[in-house]
Amino acid sequence: MDILGLIDRLEDIIANGRKVPLSGSVVLQEQRMYEIIDELRAALPEELKTARWIVKERQEMIDEADKEAERVIDEARLRAEEMLKEKEIVRLAERRANDIIEAAQAREREIRLGAEDYADEMLANLEVNLGKLLTAVQRGRDRLQGRLER
Numbered sequence: 389m390d391i392l393g394l395i396d397r398l399e400d401i402i403a404n405g406r407k408v409p410l411s412g413s414v415v416l417q418e419q420r421m422y423e424i425i426d427e428l429r430a431a432l433p434e435e436l437k438t439a440r441w442i443v444k445e446r447q448e449m450i451d452e453a454d455k456e457a458e459r460v461i462d463e464a465r466l467r468a469e470e471m472l473k474e475k476e477i478v479r480l481a482e483r484r485a486n487d488i489i490e491a492a493q494a495r496e497r498e499i500r501l502g503a504e505d506y507a508d509e510m511l512a513n514l515e516v517n518l519g520k521l522l523t524a525v526q527r528g529r530d531r532l533q534g535r536l537e538r
Contacts, residue, residue, distance in 0.1 A: 391435050401421060402414060
């Protein structure tokens with residue numbers, strides 16, 4: 389019989405025991421009480437083994453859940469660190485890209501200004517040469533006209 393059934397039997401004995409008049413006491417059958425107590429003792433070890441097993445299983449489940457929670461937290465921490473590293477790498481790459489773009493723009497401006505200066509110099513030389521050529525042409529025409537007039 390299980391422990392609860394034995395406890396129920398003890399309650400029945402107490403509830404059905406003879407009442408002592410003018411007191412709150414009950415006369416109990418001593419032998420029946422001892423028999424039930426012996427049965428309780430015999431039933432207890434199995435019940436205790438079951439209870440201990442349940443407590444042990446519960447503790448193992450809690451320990452396993454704690455380990456899993458710790459693993460998940462560690463994994464989340466590692467992932468967060470990786471994300472921070474990736475973010476830092478992206479930030480550095482963006483900064484480097486901006487530096488490269490700025491350097492390229494400065495170089496382009498320098499080359500453009502140099503090309504404009506060169507073109508202006510070439511045009512100035514051409515202008516001087518054309519001026520000389522024009523003067524030579526004018527002198528040539530003037531000579532031709534001077535001969536023609538003579």
